[in-house]
Amino acid sequence: MKNPHLSCFPNGELCQLKxxxxxxxxxxxxxxxxxxxxxxxxxxSKGSGNQMEESCDESGIAEKKRRATSEHxxxxxxxxxxxxxxxxxxxxxxxxxxxLTVLKRKCREFGIHRWxxxxxxxxxxxxxxxxxxxKHREEDHKALMAVTKRQMMLQNERERIERTxxxxxxxxxxxxxxxxxxxxxxxxxxxSQSPSV
Numbered sequence: 001m002k003n004p005h006l007s008c009f010p011n012g013e014l015c016q017l018k019x020x021x022x023x024x025x026x027x028x029x030x031x032x033x034x035x036x037x038x039x040x041x042x043x044x045s046k047g048s049g050n051q052m053e054e055s056c057d058e059s060g061i062a063e064k065k066r067r068a069t070s071e072h073x074x075x076x077x078x079x080x081x082x083x084x085x086x087x088x089x090x091x092x093x094x095x096x097x098x099x100l101t102v103l104k105r106k107c108r109e110f111g112i113h114r115w116x117x118x119x120x121x122x123x124x125x126x127x128x129x130x131x132x133x134x135k136h137r138e139e140d141h142k143a144l145m146a147v148t149k150r151q152m153m154l155q156n157e158r159e160r161i162e163r164t165x166x167x168x169x170x171x172x173x174x175x176x177x178x179x180x181x182x183x184x185x186x187x188x189x190x191x192s193q194s195p196s197v
Contacts, residue, residue, distance in 0.1 A: 068098045078110050082162045086124075089115040116165040122177065123158045123169075127151055129180055150176065 076096060084092035092115070093103040107115065130151045137143045157173050169177075 068102065073098060073102055073106070076106050081107065081110065081112070082165070085116050085120055085162055085165060088117050092117075112165045114166075116161055119161055119165075119169060120158060123154050123161070123173070126173075126177060126180060127154050127158075130154070 076098070080096060081092070084095050087095070089103065090100060093100045096103060098106075107113075130147050134144060134147045134151070137147060154173065154176075157170060161167060161169075
């Protein structure tokens with residue numbers, strides 16, 4: 001009785017096992033696609049020679065992306081990195097046309113041990129909160145001045161982090177951030193209790 005799952009090679013050969021027995025190999029579907037190439041669904045414009053490129057041939061298969069040249073990697077400066085501090089590190093690596101590992105290595109060269117995106121995002125959130133608070137306190141001149149002063153302090157803090165990203169947040173900024181979180185938490189707790197009463 002012939003096993004339906006077994007079949008011969010196209011030329012009728014049998015597989016030899018280590019114990020000397022022979023069997024017919026399974027008929028597995030062959031992939032018509034080279035696994036080193038990806039299907040091309042989106043056309044990507046070709047950049048200059050020092051950038052990673054993705055191009056498609058007439059069969060619709062994209063070539064593997066080329067590595068960034070060492071000249072391109074060496075040309076990345078701290079100011080190039082600073083332009084991308086506002087986005088996550090994976091997006092920054094795409095913007096700079098280098099791999100994530102290469103970007104992390106460049107960061108270590110400049111003394112940046114953690115990508116400062118979350119610090120900057122936190123400060124931007126605090127600035128937005130202060131702008132909303134300023135809208136609510138337009139009639140109270142003294143409170144408005146305090147909010148404006150705090151907002152300027154946060155903007156200066158953001159600029160300092162962009163210049164020297166390895167710095168910690170100032171203790172005053174950390175205290176203010178904790179106060180804002182505490183106030184938001186209390187407001188949510190009061191809001192959740194009020195509908196049930």
